[in-house]
Amino acid sequence: MKIGILGAGNVGAALARVWIAKGHEVMFGVPDLKGERVQKALADLGGKGRASNNAEAAKFGEVVAIAVPWPAAKQAIANCGNLAGKILVDCLNPLAPDLKGLTVGGNTSAAEEVALWAASALVVKAFNTIGAGNFGHAEFSGQRADGFYCGDNSAAKSTVKRLIEDAGLNPVDVGPLRNARLLEPLAMLWIDLAVNQCWGPNHAFKLLRR
Amino acid sequence: MKIGILGAGNVGAALARVWIAKGHEVMFGVPDLKGERVQKALADLGGKGRASNNAEAAKFGEVVAIAVPWPAAKQAIANCGNLAGKILVDCLNPLAPDLKGLTVGGNTSAAEEVALWAASALVVKAFNTIGAGNFGHAEFSGQRADGFYCGDNSAAKSTVKRLIEDAGLNPVDVGPLRNARLLEPLAMLWIDLAVNQCWGPNHAFKLLRR
Numbered sequence: 001m002k003i004g005i006l007g008a009g010n011v012g013a014a015l016a017r018v019w020i021a022k023g024h025e026v027m028f029g030v031p032d033l034k035g036e037r038v039q040k041a042l043a044d045l046g047g048k049g050r051a052s053n054n055a056e057a058a059k060f061g062e063v064v065a066i067a068v069p070w071p072a073a074k075q076a077i078a079n080c081g082n083l084a085g086k087i088l089v090d091c092l093n094p095l096a097p098d099l100k101g102l103t104v105g106g107n108t109s110a111a112e113e114v115a116l117w118a119a120s121a122l123v124v125k126a127f128n129t130i131g132a133g134n135f136g137h138a139e140f141s142g143q144r145a146d147g148f149y150c151g152d153n154s155a156a157k158s159t160v161k162r163l164i165e166d167a168g169l170n171p172v173d174v175g176p177l178r179n180a181r182l183l184e185p186l187a188m189l190w191i192d193l194a195v196n197q198c199w200g201p202n203h204a205f206k207l208l209r210r
Numbered sequence: 211m212k213i214g215i216l217g218a219g220n221v222g223a224a225l226a227r228v229w230i231a232k233g234h235e236v237m238f239g240v241p242d243l244k245g246e247r248v249q250k251a252l253a254d255l256g257g258k259g260r261a262s263n264n265a266e267a268a269k270f271g272e273v274v275a276i277a278v279p280w281p282a283a284k285q286a287i288a289n290c291g292n293l294a295g296k297i298l299v300d301c302l303n304p305l306a307p308d309l310k311g312l313t314v315g316g317n318t319s320a321a322e323e324v325a326l327w328a329a330s331a332l333v334v335k336a337f338n339t340i341g342a343g344n345f346g347h348a349e350f351s352g353q354r355a356d357g358f359y360c361g362d363n364s365a366a367k368s369t370v371k372r373l374i375e376d377a378g379l380n381p382v383d384v385g386p387l388r389n390a391r392l393l394e395p396l397a398m399l400w401i402d403l404a405v406n407q408c409w410g411p412n413h414a415f416k417l418l419r420r
Contacts, residue, residue, distance in 0.1 A: 101317070101391070102316075105315060105316050106312075106315050106316045107311070139420075140418035140419060140420045141418070141420060143353070143416075143418050145418055174399065174402070174403060174407070175402065175403070175406065175407045179399070179402060181311070181395070182395045182396070182398055182399040182402065183399075185391070185392045185395035185396070186392070186395065186396060186399065188392055189384065189389070189392040189393075189396065192384070192385065192389060192392065193384060193385070193417075196385065197384070197385045199419075202419060202420045203417055203418060203419045203420075204417070204418045205415060205416070205417060205418070206353075206415070206416045206417075206418050207403075207413055207414070207415060207416075208350035208351070208353050208355055208413060208414045208415070208416050209350060209409075209412060209413045210349075210350045210351060210412045210413075
């Protein structure tokens with residue numbers, strides 16, 4: 001599958017790593033091709049990744065994943081141009097600068113904002129509730145961490161489900177896109193434990209069932 | 211331990227059942243001793259539980275758990291009278307009437323509201339992120355479900371940790387009371403999956419670690 005990834009930070013670079021390992025083709029979309037992060041991400045991919053601006057990355061991808069800092073998200077989507085019919089994977093968390101809370105929540109969510117900004121795309125929320133360092137090796141004492149996702153288009157969700165599996169996570173469909181209102185606080189809990197409670201990055205949520 | 215439980219609904223009755231089984235003494239606090247729910251809860255306890263009004267239940271308990279419907283919580287606390295130095299276990303979720311969202315969130319939480327209403331008590335949030343039917347049998351294919359809790363007083367948290375273990379859950383301390391802002395949406399996710407996504411009650415969250 002051809003995948004555009006907006007952003008080459010921790011999340012974008014980790015997604016590129018695991019997806020290329022599974023045979024997908026990846027193009028980063030970044031504002032500056034000479035930027036340190038995208039150059040490092042490309043180097044780490046050993047020549048198997050590409051980079052361009054957001055419009056080219058969006059044109060390249062059957063799937064487009066957005067993994068930029070929250071304050072840059074609206075402009076990044078605007079820069080993509082036409083996203084009609086594309087699957088847009090929203091990996092964002094609308095973090096406050098001090099990492100102590102979310103700047104969007106309650107009766108909306110980052111995902112629902114993204115869906116307003118990219119009205120012609122099929123938005124699926126995913127990859128936001130676990131640290132990106134766990135992508136590709138998400139086993140915890142024999143248990144596989146969950147990759148929660150939600151969205152309103154079932155065909156788009158099926159595709160994203162496979163991409164979650166390709167990232168080594170156990171996909172768990174938690175319903176419509178509005179449930180991003182619940183996945184984003186779950187991500188904030190992961191981050192709070194990692195950063196503010198000093199746990200570090202080696203934890204993950206799993207939904208047990210019987 | 212002597213425990214007052216405000217409310218004799220699903221959560222209150224289930225807590226009474228598991229705590230009495232572990233040797234604790236329980237007194238429900240209810241507005242109407244002849245009410246159907248408290249009479250059923252007392253019958254299910256086979257004579258091992260008691261009931262009175264909120265003030266008596268609060269006086270009785272070294273620990274007081276609040277498990278009333280959210281709209282009744284402020285008055286229930288007011289009815290308790292003096293809670294100075296008592297451990298107040300907040301089991302509440304501020305659910306919208308249609309069970310499709312929370313009525314409190316963002317920059318506050320039900321737990322923080324409770325702490326304002328019961329300013330002299332030591333508030334610990336617990337027992338809100340899993341259906342009460344799982345209390346006492348929280349094994350899922352050999353994995354024990356987590357009981358997340360948070361609060362600002364470490365001695366109170368130590369006591370509540372033991373009560374979480376007595377309810378058959380694996381206690382997980384997620385930090386200060388303000389993190390109830392994250393546990394309440396987690397509870398909403400549990401409820402949404404159970405009710406709106408039609409999963410039923412047989413699921414639970416676990417935090418994997420390595």
